[in-house]
Amino acid sequence: MRHAARDVISRRGTGLASIWRYIFAGLGLAALVVGVLTVVYLTAPHSPQGPDTSRSKKTANGLFVASFEPERGAIRQGELQSWLLTLKTAAGAPVEGAAITVSGGMPQHNHGLPTSPQATDYLGEGRYRIDGVKFTMGGWWQLRFAVSAAAGSDSVVFDIVL
């Protein structure tokens, strides 16, 4: 009996003795892998709290529009740099005489900033120099600005990824 069964398998195996069998099987396996990967990708949790690296945004309560840029071009890791925080009202008027405090850190490393940046100068047209900014390592940094001006108090967080 066992002998006969093996003969049957053997005959079926050689009956279609063609490379096409393997190619079909390979294609089938590949399709399966692609399918599984697609499902994994589509169902993966896309963190809603990842960094939002836009350099211009509305403050939390919509009082101001803030933008934040390095004063001299590129970000250089490990160097003290000055940045510019530009504040406009929702209507687009420059915000003058704002009191600004800066805090922040690295959300994934559970530590604060390595320096204490401060608003050091008002440059006109709603632009404030934020000096003493230093990013000592690569990764996701956050700078939070609390802004108080005639229109009220609001805050904004900028994400910077090195």
Place this chain on the structure above:
Amino acid sequence: MRCLAHVASLATLAALVLLGGCGKPEFSDAEKKTIASLALNTLPAPKADTTNQYADVPAAAALGSTLFFDASMSRDGTVSCSTCHKIDRQFQDDLPQAVGVGHTNRRTMPLAGVARDPWFFWDGRRDSLWAQALTPLENPLEQAGNRAAFAHYIKKRFGERYERIFGPLPDLSTVPANASPLGTEAEKAAWNAMSTGQADDVNRVFANIGKAIAAFERSIEPQQTRFDRFAIDLATGAKPEGDAAFSPEEILGLKLFIGKANCVTCHNGPRFTDNAFHNTGVPPVKDLPPDRGRVDAVAQVQADPFNCFGKFRDGDASACRELRFMVKDGQQLVRAYKTPSLRGAAARAPYMHAGQFSSLDEVVAHYSKAPAAVEGVSEVHPLDLSDHERAALVAFLKTLD
């Protein structure tokens, strides 16, 4: 059954061919970029130190070198800077804690590349190289001298050399032989009895001693290592030859260093340091005085009359941004210590701010385990590296020698 086995083996073969055929590179582009950022050829020349106008004056460096090796620059004539910063030992002393006139509570730091540090000592209690150099001179456990005695000694022994660099020495004839605001009770009393003008004169000579020593120390630079030769070849696409070729274990160690083990987070750039302060849960040493690291150094650097805001600074206050924008408080400063450079580290055990670990194996085991800090919060998280991975990291660190 046999058919399935055929298919499986064919698929395996195909996978192997695919991997091999694509010539899977040893390092990804991102890894290559990180490796290039660590190489010594990316280290810029030291920036001018505008707070020390003599920093790049050769005669000042020459006098500084003389003073660095001069054991007369101490209370009992037995201790110089070079007692702990040994020239043939990477300017450190291989001891868990430095021993000068007395036994200190901190590990001697090596000096290669020191001119690029924004902060000095393990806790950053000084903000310039010249202000740092003054501190051991008066520390009772290090050189244990006093600034009035140093001023007299400079005038007597090196007067001519000093004046050619710094201009005329003040009249010290009425200055007590021994006086300092930080000295013994008698020295403090003598200091307090001096006029403001006399104190300023002595402080000026004392500051210039620091500036000369700093001018000398600026010349101490890191040397090219096997890692640098490997990194340059990797960046240029050349095949590393001779000692620039890394073993598979060293390559694994490098990959871990810049990847899974997260070492490069703090040990970054061509000096392998972020020049910042971190609590990494390193345990205190029994029988040493309490040591809280950076959190206690903030007030010390602020109170230092030789800091960047003080009147002995040359140039303008625009050089003082590190001091101006330093973090002054917060939990993150508790038991936080400066990230040391890893260049040459393999040859200078023991490790950490008080020599807590006697080997790199112990250091890597500490970071793999990441125990909680005794005070404050450790920033590092357990890595659970295997024995093989820990050994690979150590093998890589040895390529930085």
